[in-house]
Amino acid sequence: MNKLEWLNGLSLEDAQAELLRCCGSHRWADAMARARPFKDVPSVYAEAGWLWSQTGPEDWKEAISHHPRIGDVEKLRERFKASGAWSEQEQKGMEGATEDVVQALADGNREYEARFGFTFLICATGKSAREMLEHLRERMTNPPALELRIAAGEQAQITRLRLEKLLTSP
Structure with a gap:
């Protein structure tokens, strides 16, 4: 089958x-x-x-609430059991990130959540930690309604990738 x-x-x-x-x-x-x-x-x-x-x-x-923060790889499997392995694969760009980039992402995530009221979401597949940080910083200046639409677009990309995994993984 x-x-x-x-x-x-x-x-x-x-x-x-x-x-x-x-x-x-x-x-x-x-x-x-x-x-x-x-x-x-x-x-x-x-x-x-x-x-x-x-x-x-x-x-x-x-949907956004079901994602871990970018860079929070320790929490992936713990809190997001159903999709944690996929999230970890998607955040491969965090591997080898310098401590200053990791800290800047953590700080940026907190600032983003305080500003917009939800977790920063980006289709992380193929992006380095530094690239994700750049996107986070750029998006911080968006009006809230626009930022939510952008995050919804990122979710659509993630959904497509995960559907591909669902339909092709053993």
Whole structure:
């Protein structure tokens, strides 16, 4: 049985749980689980994108709340058991980061959360710690409504990558 057949064959509750690993919005995961069966993998991605476009600020904040802070690799497996291994892979750019960059990310994360009320979110795959820090600093000047939309866009990218992992991992 391939992974698409597996996803299509799960119970509603089990499908929701698997999809929540990809995106922490319950509304999105429920809609995705109910959209099954999918005819092919591109249909999964298309539906995921369309359903995400139907969500709003509260859904985005819920999804963002399911992510660890960038650089907080110690907390990944502890708090985010369902998606911790994926988060750790996505934050590979933290490996080899200098102490000053790690500290600047920690400080920047706190400032960001104080300003916007949610965790800084970036699709970290392929980005170094220094690049993530640069993005964090650039985004600090955004108006709150714009920043939330940017974070929602980052979530969409992360969701796509995680769906790919869900449908291809053994």
